[in-house]
Amino acid sequence: MPALATLAAELDRLPTRRWRGEIRSAAGMTLEVDGLQRVLSVGDKCHAETLRGGRVLCETIGFRNGRSLLMAFDSLDGVAEGCAAVTDDTAFTLRPGPGWLGRVVNALGEPIDGKGPLLNGEHPRSLRQPPPAACARRRVGRRLDSGIRVIDSFVPLCRGQRLGVFAGSGVGKSTLLAMVARHAEADAIVIGLIGERGREVREFIQDDLGPEGLARSVVIVATSDEPPLMRRQAALLTMTVAEEMRDSGGKGGKHVLCLMDSVTRFAMAQREIGLAAGEPPTAKSYPPSVFAELPRLLERAGPGPESGGEGDITAIFTVLVDGDDHDEPIADAVRGILDGHLVLDRKIAEQGRYPAVNLLRSVSRSLPGCHDARENRIVGRARALAAGYDGMKEMIRLGAYKRGTDPETDAAIDLHPQLEDFLRQGKDDPSPSADSFARLESLLAAIGDHA
Known part of the structure; x- marks a missing residue:
């Protein structure tokens, strides 16, 4: 029975009628076809025949000056003016x-x-x-x-x-x-x-x-x-x-x-x-x-x-x-x-x-709802320190910032290399999310910052 059902499904897919149009022009991957504008709708598939007896699958993309515009799925080599375009009434x-x-x-x-x-x-x-x-x-x-x-x-x-x-x-x-x-x-x-x-x-x-x-x-x-x-x-x-x-x-x-x-x-x-x-x-x-x-x-x-x-x-x-x-x-x-x-x-x-x-x-956009309260505190604190470092990085590199001036900036400087190492990951090195949060929490604790 499964074989018969499969055969019946394949028979249903066979085309019951074919319409033929004539190719009038070609430019790039696009063909203009006469005779199919009342048969094809946008999105319908058909085949363009070549001088060598081949066929090129095309799709209707629009209409212009009473002709159907077709675009090819493959090269149009061998397609010439006067060649036929043949419809296929089976849905793709x-x-x-x-x-x-x-x-x-x-x-x-x-x-x-x-x-x-x-x-x-x-x-x-x-x-x-x-x-x-x-x-x-x-x-x-x-x-x-x-x-x-x-x-x-x-x-x-x-x-x-x-x-x-x-x-x-x-x-x-x-x-x-x-x-x-x-x-x-x-x-x-x-x-x-x-x-x-x-x-x-x-x-x-x-x-x-x-x-x-x-x-x-x-x-x-x-x-x-x-x-x-x-x-x-x-x-x-x-x-x-x-x-x-x-x-x-x-x-x-x-x-x-x-x-x-x-x-x-x-x-x-x-x-x-x-x-x-x-x-x-x-x-x-x-x-x-x-x-x-x-x-x-x-x-x-x-x-x-x-x-x-x-x-x-x-x-x-x-x-x-x-x-x-x-x-x-x-x-x-x-x-x-x-x-x-x-x-x-x-x-x-x-x-x-x-x-x-x-x-x-x-x-x-799933935040903060997808994290629990502890995870949101950890991530929020790490992100805040990362933003603090980003805002001061030019002064830090120029030596214009003196350590001890601002405790928040000091914490951001201490966390930065550790956070960069946390974010670095090889493609063969998976990390469970529970381990990721535990590690991030330990990095914050190591600089004396408890989220």
């Missing part, structure tokens, strides 16, 4: 499931790890799902143990929370994500590598994630050289797989950790698509659709619906800030949507301290 859906764990797939849900075909799930899922209704969602849950001292103590992550990691290029975003993937509590992990360099994908999977991390993960990859539709769809597929994993744990649901690197490249892909469709550019040439798509993507993560058991999606999204400008349009928009932000500082990375988290610029 995928069937992710637990059998995808331990696998690496592309934006089309095709395996790229050489391990054979995927074991698909039972139910098809659309790439574009609305998030749970705001009033039907559970509240953010308990604090998670990530194994990373700076996160667990100063920028805590709770079940169902969405955290952004903001940094320039080469400051350690991917390594930090890999540390979380290795050590955080989760039933399943879904990782989207969006617009990454091709050579870094294998390094991330083999060196940073490792066999143990991969075994409980699904990795979706779209490298920087792939067309914008592939990069955008990889981000959508990442959220779709996370939703399936959340809902596949029976009545109880699963806790899924979703990691996406990076949401900025999703926005850049949408910018290319929007401009090709004729949208007007706004700030930094981003069209309006970018700022509409960002919340639609990010809001899909978070606490699950109350009617759906106990499943949640806890998410960390990296944001590649342009020129280390943390107020550029995408960073500013994402920061306003998420539930906290972790800022990685290039100057700290240049000093050799990793993770290069800027403590004073990083905030979790």
Whole structure:
């Protein structure tokens, strides 16, 4: 019976009719097609035929002068004026499931790890799902143990929370994500590598994630050289797989950790698509659709619906800030949507301290509720002393400050090297949150400061 049910599902996916249009022009990755404007709607998929008998998957992105605008998922080599564009009336859906764990797939849900075909799930899922209704969602849950001292103590992550990691290029975003993937509590992990360099994908999977991390993960990859539709769809597929994993744990649901690197490249892909469709550019040439798509993507993560058991999606999204400008349009928009932000500082990375988290610029919106009274006192006191040192550091370096002038500044000077050592952590050195708080409390006690 299961085999018959699977066969019936596959038969339902077969197209029942096809419409043919004619390609009139091509520019970049975009085609103008006659004859399909009353058949295709925005988002529909079709195939462009080539002179050599091949087919290129395309998506409808808009309409212009009575013609359909299509954008290709692959190179348009071989496509010429007069070639046919053929519709496919089956919805573009995928069937992710637990059998995808331990696998690496592309934006089309095709395996790229050489391990054979995927074991698909039972139910098809659309790439574009609305998030749970705001009033039907559970509240953010308990604090998670990530194994990373700076996160667990100063920028805590709770079940169902969405955290952004903001940094320039080469400051350690991917390594930090890999540390979380290795050590955080989760039933399943879904990782989207969006617009990454091709050579870094294998390094991330083999060196940073490792066999143990991969075994409980699904990795979706779209490298920087792939067309914008592939990069955008990889981000959508990442959220779709996370939703399936959340809902596949029976009545109880699963806790899924979703990691996406990076949401900025999703926005850049949408910018290319929007401009090709004729949208007007706004700030930094981003069209309006970018700022509409960002919340639609990010809001899909978070606490699950109350009617759906106990499943949640806890998410960390990296944001590649342009020129280390943390107020550029995408960073500013994402920061306003998420539930906290972790800022990685290039100057700290240049000093050799990793993770290069800027403590004073990083905030979790789950505070103070996710810590108990003792933990809040410890973290508050350590943060206050760190801020005191930061305000006086130039005078200290110049020798203009005389010890004994201000007891608060003296305590900040004494704590600074110890706090820097506390924040420094290797990727293979997990630290339980209870140990992190005990160590931080002992550092404060050692300088005569009892939080």
